[in-house]
Amino acid sequence: MKRLLSIVTCLLLAVVAAHAKYVPNTKWPYVYEDFTKGTVYSADNQKSEGLLNIHLAGNVLHYVGKDGKVYANDNRRIARVEIGQDAYIVVDNRLMQVVSQKGADVLLKLELADFSQLTQGSGGAYGSSLNSSASNLLSSLDLGGLNRPEHGMMLQEKHDGREIPVSTVYYFAIGGQCIEANKGEVMKYAGEERKAELTRFIKEKKVKWKNEDSLKTVLEYLSR
Known part of the structure; x- marks a missing residue:
């Protein structure tokens, strides 16, 4: 009976873990829980594939290099990114997810992190993109994914960080304009x-x- 209860408990814990909502943290400050196969289309019509993710510090595309290190891509050179089933375009040098499209007009989603809350308490403006005060304090956060870290080492530490507040802002790119x-x-x-x-x-x-x-x-x- 005890063995059966133990098995049932383990199964329930596994189900809960499988459905737990992913929350970025300072050791894994990314939009996605894992680096995922994707495709990058550059502004000069080049195409490349790899394991991709979006770093929440500055909203920058990261990829795993052949040497196992994590590198940042330049958003200014990107036209479109596909990560799993999601598509992104660059607007105002930020990667925004395409939620819906009607002809040439699109509904976009931008995920923002407020790192200042981790260093200044609740005084920062929630949901602001990497602001100047937050930028000055990033070094004190021991933020993962910076300075070409080893992907394998990051995976080992990905659950050890402090939770990062993240909010979502929607935009319309319509009639040649981008409006909130x-x-x-x-x-x-x-x-x-x-x-x-x-x-x-x-x-x-x-x-x-x-x-x-x-x-x-x-x-x-x-x-x-």
């Missing part, structure tokens, strides 16, 4: 002529500005 996906910015983009119509649309569709399905609906409206 919130009511104020969308209203400004629509202009006075469409303000009343857009207000009715938002009310009728009960748009929630942090909900991807709602934002996909807004993208459809704006792309008409």
Whole structure:
């Protein structure tokens, strides 16, 4: 009986671990829990494949080199990145995930980390991308993934760091502009002529500005 209970307990723990939400930490400050097979398409139409991830310090693409070390790619040379089933484009020198597309217009997602909270307590602005104060304090965090570390060593330490606060910001890349996906910015983009119509649309569709399905609906409206 004890043996059976022990087996059941182990199985339950395994199920819980499998469904636990991944949370980045200072030893593994990445968007993805593991480096994943992907493809990089450069601005000059070159293509390369490898194990990829996105480092949350500066929103930079990292890859594992043939020597087992982790290297950073220059976002300015990237046109598109595919990591697993996810696709990214570079906007304002930042890698943003493509959530939905309508013709040439897209809904984008940017994941941001606030490292300043780890050194200054709750005084930092949550969800800000790597700000100047955070940049000055990165060295004190013993942040993983910097200075060409060994991938194998990082894997050994990946669960030993402090949790990093991460938030998500959505954007519309539409009509040649990139605007944050919130009511104020969308209203400004629509202009006075469409303000009343857009207000009715938002009310009728009960748009929630942090909900991807709602934002996909807004993208459809704006792309008409």
